[in-house]
Amino acid sequence: MEKAICYIRVSTEEQVRGGVSLEAQEEKLRAYCQLQCLEILEVVREEGVSASKPLGTRPGGARVVEALARREATHLVALKLDRLFRDAIDALSMTRKWDSMGVALHLVDMGGQAINTSTAMGRFFLGTMAGFAELEKNLISERTSIALAHKRDKREVYGPTPLGYVRTGDILEEDMRELSLIEAIRERREKGWSLRRIAEWLNSSGAPTKQGGQWHASTVRYVLQNSLYTTAQVAKN
16 A cells, blocks of 8 residues: 555634534545555644645644655645645645655545546646636635725724724724824825834834834835825825
């Protein structure tokens, strides 16, 4: 029997809302390996780790990458693409590398079907599914951006309360004192002050940030680029 490594992962958010648990994933992967006559060398469990981190930088993921590089196993089994990869590019580049090493990737549940990259058809379907997964992620991001922009334009709460506003229920109301601070920031930027110099001025003058703590160049940049703080909106106050 050829050896396989099973990789299972849940993020903190998924654990909180009771998503696909580690135990449920492991049960499915073990059943798949039994059907495929694969000997499980190890089940690598990744708990509370986001998919935004590359596989090799995750504690368990690094173990998987190293084991495959040492040829301890020639099969990697996971439930879905998003258990392993950040995006389509990440998925295709890693699977291409594994393919050159003679390592097959098995995805047990891709729309109810399993994918095995040891075959030409499996590699084709992986590329197709990775593309669709990337499209879905981008569409969700696009819809979210549109929804947040709508809320922002309507002065509805859309996240942490921004500088220049206070929250009253689900509505953002203007804070004249903070809006005056934003106007002062904008004026100094128009005079040619650097972002760092403005941050230093704000810190030395004791001006608080919305979340507390120190001002930084990045904080100043965010204020200047936020569409809430257009010249017209600040000037009218």
